[in-house]
Amino acid sequence: MPESGHACLGCGACCFSKLANYVRVNGADHARLGLDVDTLTHFDENRCYMNMLDEHCAALVVDVETRQFVCSVYARRPDTCRDLERESAACRGELHQKSERPLLLLTSLLARR
Numbered sequence: 001m002p003e004s005g006h007a008c009l010g011c012g013a014c015c016f017s018k019l020a021n022y023v024r025v026n027g028a029d030h031a032r033l034g035l036d037v038d039t040l041t042h043f044d045e046n047r048c049y050m051n052m053l054d055e056h057c058a059a060l061v062v063d064v065e066t067r068q069f070v071c072s073v074y075a076r077r078p079d080t081c082r083d084l085e086r087e088s089a090a091c092r093g094e095l096h097q098k099s100e101r102p103l104l105l106l107t108s109l110l111a112r113r
Contacts, residue, residue: 012069014084014094015060016101023050023057029078036073050078056105064109069102 008014017023025033025041025048033040040058041048051058059077061070071077084090 008086009066009068009070011095012056012060012062012102013098014081014091015057015069015071016055016098016105017052018055020044020052021047021049022052023078023080025049025078025080029080032076033073033078034076036076040073054105055101062102062105062109064106064113067106 020042021044030037030041030048036059040051042051043049057071059071059073061072062068063070071081084094
C-alpha cells in the first residue's frame with residue numbers, strides 16, 4: 001500500500017530511467033517484495049531488477065487527481081531506493097537530470113482522460 005505524506009510525492013524523478021536494468025534487486029529485496037515480486041521484477045542472467053514500464057519503475061503509481069508519484073511498495077522497496085536519501089546530492093542529481101520525465105508522464109496521463 002502506498003505511503004502518504006512522503007516528501008517525494010511531487011517528484012518521482014529517481015524512479016525514471018530508459019534502462020531496463022535500472023534498479024538492482026538483491027536477495028533480501030526479492031524476499032521483502034513478497035507476493036509482488038513476480039510482477040515487479042525480472043532476471044537478467046543471475047541478477048534481478050525492478051521492471052520498468054513506460055521508462056519508470058513498475059512500482060511507481062501516478063495519481064493523476066492529486067498529481068502525486070507514489071511507490072506502491074514503499075515500505076518494501078529495494079535497498080537501492082532506500083539508500084537514495086531525500087535532498088542528498090544524489091537526489092538533487094536525479095532531479096536535475098530527469099525533472100521533465102515525471103511531468104511528461106503526468107501530462108500524457110492527463111491527456112488520456
